Amino acid sequence: MTELLKIEGLTICPINAPDRKLVSNVSLLIAPGKTTCVVGESGSGKSLTALSVMALLSEQLIRMEGRILFQGTDLATLSHEEMRKIRGRQIGMIFQEPMTSLNPVLTIGFQIGEPLSVHLGLSGDALNKKVAALLEQVGIPSDRANSYPDELSGGQRQRVMIAMSIACEPRMLIADEPTTALDVTVQAQVLNLLDSLKTSMNMGMLLITHDFGVVADVADDVVVMFRGEVVESGSVADVLNHPKHPYTKALLDCVPDAEGKKPLKPIDYAWLNTEQEQA
Template sequence: MEKLLNIKNLSINYEANDEKVMAVTDLEIELAEGETLGLVGETGAGKTTTALGIMRLVPNPPGKIVSGEINFQGRNLLTISEEDMRAIRGRQISMIFQDPMTSLNPVLTVGDQIAEVIQIHEKLSTKDAMEKASEMLELVGIPGNRLNDYPHQFSGGMKQRVVIAIALACNPKLLIADEPTTALDVTIQAQVLDLMNDLKEKLRTSMLLITHDLGVVAQVCDKVAIMYAGEIIESGTLYDIFEKPKHPYTHGLFDSIPSLDEDVTRLKPIKGLMPDPTDLPSGCRFHPRCPYAQEECSKRSPRTTIENGHKVKCLAYEGVINVPELQEGRNGR
């Protein structure tokens, strides 16, 4: 089946004053219609850059898409005209940005803001657009009669719902949500995630959900890709990643969050820090922090190995180094 989104070998750098940040390297993502992929990683891993790449909104300069293809419904977004791209942005692909609270205009009513998006893409009278805007509000659980209220009259969680309503106003095929719940407190976060789950089922919108929070992923996603220092180091189904994690970094991510059935004193944060993106380690980018690293790991970049759709980038799974704990899956959770 043709994938809705199929990204191949995508590399994006930021280049300024002889400094080169390799923000995204050789990235592969596949997303089918109706699927939700969680893109997970620590700060600086390259998640937002990936999203901006898909929207073709990487600021240039300093950003530069160095290579790759972003195939969306069979067309490579990196080679189409800016005019065609504008037609896709917002209409076919829409994005909720990392700081959604600031993406609402304080001097316009929420109804005007939703209707505006609708009218950019559909030839509707203002009255009909407002009618549709009111339906969108209801869809995200806000009474339609609040159309004429201004953003400051809503709570944080409701503002976030408005942002989602705006993003969905044109019934996009793909919704990219960059940390959509990070700014919200935990109960509101859960409500917004529930809402996203509902909408995903109702509208069959595909979603790329960017987060550093594995809990959020577990609630919403069908598939997961783990990003480290610009690369996807492991990807698979929710089950693959949560029940049978392979990459030592993925193990580290799970070991560093508390779980109910484990003693909190056993928490083991991953040693060390993300590498300097302007000066990445040779070989495997994770090797300086990896508890299983061997000499070969500093010399050779791992390829991606695949087993039943579960992909991992680690020399232990290529048979280049020998780590029985990893190879026999004994470290699985």
């Protein structure tokens, strides 16, 4: 499998508490045209891992060790200016909450056009035509380019974020909970859009989610994280049908069945107590 992104032994700690590992020894691999889903509860380190790829970690955090290889280049060794040339151009990112990620005082057309201007040097009619085409591509009429974020629905804002992230046709896309707070119908539309764009552009995609339904629909590979560590990884078929780690099994036990006959169960952490006793 050709490697697009390879994370090896990533460890992240607070700068004032280096012994407290928020992400510990995380490794994963993403190939062109493939989707790797990272799943786990809130606080498991999913977003920290994604932000480390983009070099967007808080100044209160430090990456202690590990490599983040993108097309063979360790991103952790690049300067701020070198990373600016990669963000948006070669790696796009859809952030978790579109309303707080979009600037409320700038039109969506301006915000979609900014990476095109910065990275590709587009301006004037060429820029306007590309922005219009991107809006149409994500299912928003091109005449909404002069709208502000608060004039759009949640699903439309999410589509604007997608348009921004794919504007420069990046090699890889990071989607951090791209369907958060969306209703089921819009969620399906957004996921189908992402999957079709990934296929048409042969992008690698790192998708962060809590939803195993999303994983089953779009993932090629799955990485399960718990308390900052990878506890299980593999193909979507292997992980969903033959989970090996107790935490993965506990997460899957929380998923209701289609008929509604399966009782909802809270996550059982009994396995964790057993592991701590053995340690």
